Each structure stands twice: as structure tokens, then as C-alpha cells.
Amino acid sequence: MPKESFFKNRVRSIGYALKGMFLLVWTEASIQIQFVIALVMTAAGFYFEISPTEWILQLFAIGLVMGIESLNTAIEKICDYIQPEHDPKIGLIKDISAGAVMTVSIIASIIGLIIYVPKLL
Template sequence: MPKENLIVGRIKGIGYAFRGAWLLVRTESSIQIQVVIAGIMTVAGFYFEISQTEWILQIFAIALVLGVEGLNTAIEKMSDYIQPEFDEKIGFIKDISAGAVMLVSLAASIVGLIIYGPKII
């Protein structure tokens, strides 16, 4: 089998990534809720005319929450595949993964309060 061209491989990889992102948004309610919140925060950014630095922080916070939620979902799906029955060790892994999402979401909320708190008050 001939080795795949580097550019062709990268294009295929990007296609797989888009497919994965689409599957995540289409099938996972937690991501759907977070995408709606991200949309609301984006509209708020335009409404309050946030600065370039605030946009960078907001986009980073949104991307971090969505990315970690995606990893959490992957860990949960893989855990369920490996061990479909209840398992204390798998539960521990899933709890840690969910905890990571909570920590990132909390930090993103704080960023949002720092950006929008003074503008609202």
C-alpha cells in the first residue's frame, strides 16, 4: 500500500475533525446547551462592544469549555464501551472527567463576570 500524501492526510484529518465536532453537537445535549450559551455570549460581546482583549479571553474560555466537554464525552463513551456494566473504577474516571468540565466552566463563568459585570452594573 503506497504511503499517503502529507497534504491529503491532513485534509482527511480535518474532515474527520469536522465530522467529530458535528456528531458531538448533534448528539450530546450538554454540548448543545453550551453552544447556545456560547451564542448568547457572542451576541452579548457585540452588544456591549467588548474590547479585543475581552474577545480573546471570551473565545478562549468558550473553546476551552467546549473542548473539555468533548474530551469528557469521549472518555464517557469509551468507558461505557470498555465496561457497559457499573464499575466503581470506571465511575471514578467519569467523575474526574466531569469534574474537569466543571472546573473549566467555573473559570469561564468568572471570565464572563469580569468582562460583563462592570458593563451591566
């Protein structure tokens, strides 16, 4: 069997990643909420004409929150697959994963406040 080319393999990988992104947005409420917040903050960035540095910080914060939220969803799905019944150890894993989302969400909110509070005052 001939080995698949590097290029075809990368294209296929990108296709899987895009499929995963769309599945998350269409099926997971937590990602949908984060996506709406990202759209609102992007609109606010255009409205307030934030600086390039502020855009970098805002986009980094949005990407980090959505990326960690995606990982949290994946961890929860794996945990539910491995142990569908209630298990305190699985619960701890899920809590820690949710805590990671909370941590980056708080930092992203602080970044948003630093960018937008001066513009609102």
C-alpha cells in the same frame, strides 16, 4: 501500495475532526447546552462591544469549555464501551472527567462576570 501525500492525509484528518464536531453538536445534550451558551455570550460580546482583549479571553474560555466537554464525552463513551455495567472505578473516572468540565466552566463563568458585570452596572 503508494504512500498517501502529506496534504491528502491532513485534509482527511480535518474531515474526521469536522465530522466529530458535528456529531457532538447534533447528538450530545451537554455540548448543545455549551453551544447555546457560547452563542449567547458571543451575541453579548457584540451587543456590549467588548474590547479585543475581552474577546480573546471570552473566546479562549468558550473554546476551553467546549474542548474539555468534548474530551469528557469521549472519556465517557470509552468507559461505557469498556465497561457497560456499573463499575465503581469507571464511575470514578467519569466523575473526575466531569469535574474537569466543572472546573473550566467555573473559570469561564468568572471570566464572563469580570467582563460583563461592569458593563451591566
